[in-house]
Amino acid sequence: MRKMLAAAISRVLSGVTQKPASRVLVASCNYSNDAMFAIKKCDLYRLEEGPPVTTVLTREDGLKYYRMMQTVRRMELKADQLYKQKFIRGFCHLCDGQEACSVGLEAGINPTDHVITSYRAHGLCYTRGLSVRSILAELTGRRGGCAKGKGGSMHMYVKNFYGGNGIVGAQGPLGAGIALACKYKGNKEVCLALYGDGAANQGQIAEAHNMAALWKLPCVFICENNLYGMGTPVERASASTDYYKRGNFIPGLRVDGMDVLGVREATKFVADYCRSGKGPIVMELQTYRYHGHSMSDPGISYRTREEVQNVRRESDPIMLLKDRMVNSKLATVEELKDIDVEVRKEVEDAAQFAMTDPEPPLEELAHHIYCNTPAFEVRGANQWIKFKSLS
Amino acid sequence: MAASWRLGCDPRVLRYLLGSGGCRRLGLVRGASGWSFGRGASWRWLHSTQWLRVDPIKILMPSLSPTMEEGNIVKWLKKEGEAVSAGDALCEIETDKAVVTLDASDDGILAKIVVEEGSKNIRLGALIGLLVEEGEDWKHVEIPKDVGPPSPASKPSVPCPSPEPQISTPVKKEHIPGKLQFRLSPAARNILEKHSLDASQGTATGPRGIFTKEDALKLVQLKETGKITESRPTPAPLATPAVPLPPQAMATPPYTRPMIPPVSTPGQPNVVGTFTEIPASNIRRVIAKRLTESKSTVPHAYATTDCDLGAVLKARQSLVRDDIKVSVNDFIIKAAAVTLKQMPDVNVSWDGEGPKQLPFIDISVAVATDKGLITPIIKDAAAKGIREIADSVKALSKKARDGKLLPEEYQGGSFSISNLGMFGIDEFTAVINPPQACILAVGRFRPVLKLTRDEEGNAQLQRHQLITVTMSSDSRVVDDELATSFTTIGTSTGLKLGADLNTQSQKGLCWCLLPGIPRKQTTWYDSTLPTL
Numbered sequence: 018m019r020k021m022l023a024a025a026i027s028r029v030l031s032g033v034t035q036k037p038a039s040r041v042l043v044a045s046c047n048y049s050n051d052a053m054f055a056i057k058k059c060d061l062y063r064l065e066e067g068p069p070v071t072t073v074l075t076r077e078d079g080l081k082y083y084r085m086m087q088t089v090r091r092m093e094l095k096a097d098q099l100y101k102q103k104f105i106r107g108f109c110h111l112c113d114g115q116e117a118c119s120v121g122l123e124a125g126i127n128p129t130d131h132v133i134t135s136y137r138a139h140g141l142c143y144t145r146g147l148s149v150r151s152i153l154a155e156l157t158g159r160r161g162g163c164a165k166g167k168g169g170s171m172h173m174y175v176k177n178f179y180g181g182n183g184i185v186g187a188q189g190p191l192g193a194g195i196a197l198a199c200k201y202k203g204n205k206e207v208c209l210a211l212y213g214d215g216a217a218n219q220g221q222i223a224e225a226h227n228m229a230a231l232w233k234l235p236c237v238f239i240c241e242n243n244l245y246g247m248g249t250p251v252e253r254a255s256a257s258t259d260y261y262k263r264g265n266f267i268p269g270l271r272v273d274g275m276d277v278l279g280v281r282e283a284t285k286f287v288a289d290y291c292r293s294g295k296g297p298i299v300m301e302l303q304t305y306r307y308h309g310h311s312m313s314d315p316g317i318s319y320r321t322r323e324e325v326q327n328v329r330r331e332s333d334p335i336m337l338l339k340d341r342m343v344n345s346k347l348a349t350v351e352e353l354k355d356i357d358v359e360v361r362k363e364v365e366d367a368a369q370f371a372m373t374d375p376e377p378p379l380e381e382l383a384h385h386i387y388c389n390t391p392a393f394e395v396r397g398a399n400q401w402i403k404f405k406s407l408s
Numbered sequence: 409m410a411a412s413w414r415l416g417c418d419p420r421v422l423r424y425l426l427g428s429g430g431c432r433r434l435g436l437v438r439g440a441s442g443w444s445f446g447r448g449a450s451w452r453w454l455h456s457t458q459w460l461r462v463d464p465i466k467i468l469m470p471s472l473s474p475t476m477e478e479g480n481i482v483k484w485l486k487k488e489g490e491a492v493s494a495g496d497a498l499c500e501i502e503t504d505k506a507v508v509t510l511d512a513s514d515d516g517i518l519a520k521i522v523v524e525e526g527s528k529n530i531r532l533g534a535l536i537g538l539l540v541e542e543g544e545d546w547k548h549v550e551i552p553k554d555v556g557p558p559s560p561a562s563k564p565s566v567p568c569p570s571p572e573p574q575i576s577t578p579v580k581k582e583h584i585p586g587k588l589q590f591r592l593s594p595a596a597r598n599i600l601e602k603h604s605l606d607a608s609q610g611t612a613t614g615p616r617g618i619f620t621k622e623d624a625l626k627l628v629q630l631k632e633t634g635k636i637t638e639s640r641p642t643p644a645p646l647a648t649p650a651v652p653l654p655p656q657a658m659a660t661p662p663y664t665r666p667m668i669p670p671v672s673t674p675g676q677p678n679v680v681g682t683f684t685e686i687p688a689s690n691i692r693r694v695i696a697k698r699l700t701e702s703k704s705t706v707p708h709a710y711a712t713t714d715c716d717l718g719a720v721l722k723a724r725q726s727l728v729r730d731d732i733k734v735s736v737n738d739f740i741i742k743a744a745a746v747t748l749k750q751m752p753d754v755n756v757s758w759d760g761e762g763p764k765q766l767p768f769i770d771i772s773v774a775v776a777t778d779k780g781l782i783t784p785i786i787k788d789a790a791a792k793g794i795r796e797i798a799d800s801v802k803a804l805s806k807k808a809r810d811g812k813l814l815p816e817e818y819q820g821g822s823f824s825i826s827n828l829g830m831f832g833i834d835e836f837t838a839v840i841n842p843p844q845a846c847i848l849a850v851g852r853f854r855p856v857l858k859l860t861r862d863e864e865g866n867a868q869l870q871r872h873q874l875i876t877v878t879m880s881s882d883s884r885v886v887d888d889e890l891a892t893s894f895t896t897i898g899t900s901t902g903l904k905l906g907a908d909l910n911t912q913s914q915k916g917l918c919w920c921l922l923p924g925i926p927r928k929q930t931t932w933y934d935s936t937l938p939t940l
Contacts, residue, residue, distance in 0.1 A: 101470030
């Protein structure tokens, strides 16, 4: 009887895992609580010392980061599918491949700190607190969306997250302004202003650098260098591709943006630097995006498929974290697979909601023009069309 | 316990393994109990991966360009059972603009190719393949029943605010049939939608009860012969909205793909607020382009004159008596060709910088077909006799109406003639076909009474048959003077043709009618005209 039972169990378990993993399953049921990992040293500019080269990752944090990155990945892939089914129209810029940046940044700051970024914002929207449902419903333009369906991909906001900006590089001066507010209020908060390698050549970024350095604003300028500005590789766009040095008089550091722990440590470092009142700092995250610039770009006309596949194979952020956790026994493969399944289901449900939610009603067309204003009437396309505007 | 010894851990862990949550483990507990009842059945039950199977990932037809509604699958780049990693190219899809590759977004194994390569007109959202995760059994993957875009069957929890009568959703038919009895193939669905037919009017004859394209085509034929009437699967859109709200917001139920502004569907014309697009055939598009180019870039000049073709008509009648059918148009073609021979300055084309004299005299004759206006060419019209010209015109017109003209039969030409006389037009002006220089627009016969003097000098009213010809010429190469001389000479040539033909027939000599007369022999018209 016992033999039969054991045989049954082992057969079932092998059916589960498709490999003679029963012993593995049993052996790794003792999880370690935390593990120490080495991080690549960051290149520094005008800094004496950089972030630490080792960090401790707890099991709980590891699972949390894994889940968040996997959610961002699946959400972006689901947005891709929905776009291809014409549920999402207009612009859609996806950030799969850059999950470590959003998750790592969030891990390094407090929820009371501020973040502002460009249009490749879905990942940061999620990490800053929006649910997958509200993000996908906003993309499909339904009333369950975070901006009530009126904004779309580039206009998603949540507390302490300022979007979502369509104009390239517009968020640089805005980020400096938010940092000015933090300094003015004296609440020891920092502002992360993200921009891309293409926007780094914009004039207003230089202006923002100047003002932030002059007034010692607690602003972290983060350049997400994904090696292509739309379709132009960085070598063809910038005279200097060391974006962390482009602050000139502002110190900077370059971080491997595919390693979530590296990003976390670097973010903690720069946030501390700013909080201590030393002024702004520039951080370059070297990362990669698998999709094209936006949904209208196949992504393989200016780079080869092999290059993308290479990056996926060698330095996929989710894969890196997974390997680390499994090798140091922080989690098992099956556990992480479970998380995958749960995340998939969550994203599927959110997509179903996003496809079936009704659109905002026509009466709300002119609402929310101002905030905290009594109701008034707005003129429509001609003087005989009037809409009511509520706040 | 032997089990614990075998697995090398203690009973507590075993209980943990057996007792902890997760569907697999629940199944494990069930499995153990199932085992105790009957070994054979339970082994099979344990072996079946039913309760372990995750739903296969559906590959749906994507929209790879903003205007794409359906596409063709050109080629599958992966085979069934082949491992696929995220970012790999799965298949090539031909959109309305280009051939684009579809990338996989997940790792896995391509379990099933639902739509084979070479399939055409697959609608957006149709299922084209299934992907399973690695480690799953890809051979026994089940094709899900709902093969269309996500069904609106899951009604929104928030009721639609519209107080109007709901239009029942333009549901893709396969959802409901999927739940009932039959399925539609994507091509059949397309055809039925185009003709506003319902699949229930026909019978499904495909394997496993699929309503195939042939069945749909049969239905269409029945409809064409009037045996069945159109039955729109969705009721016609609101005739008058009860509340005067803008139709857009209410005309589309909010939980299907939003269509704002409303888009007309073939087979359902005149939905409120839409227009019906008639797709232009290729010919019409080309004609439109060329004529617009011509009218906007070529400076047209017009010269009109009346021709008295009484003699020509008489000649024609005498030929008809001899059973030779020629039309007045053939005479005009011949006259034009001869005049062109006389005045090579008009036989030119504008080559971008100046007039280029053409070595041939090919006359293009305008023929109206239902696809558009096409101009087959009579090559070397000046050397041909009237009968030969008549025969070529007839043959080429027939070919043109059948759509079987070869490119060399309608491309080229040095002069065009367009005759709308048979449609009752008195006079009209034609648009030049670039790169030619002129086009002659021939009207219809009208009997006119004219005051003439007869041989004795007495005033007499005589009936003349006149036709008005208008020549449009490209002023860059053929200026007004040339145009004028051409028309006057052309008219006189026409008269002479008629006159000579009459005399010839009276003499019983009809050289001109013999086909294939080599140029060297002096033909009758050469003798009457100044030698070149």
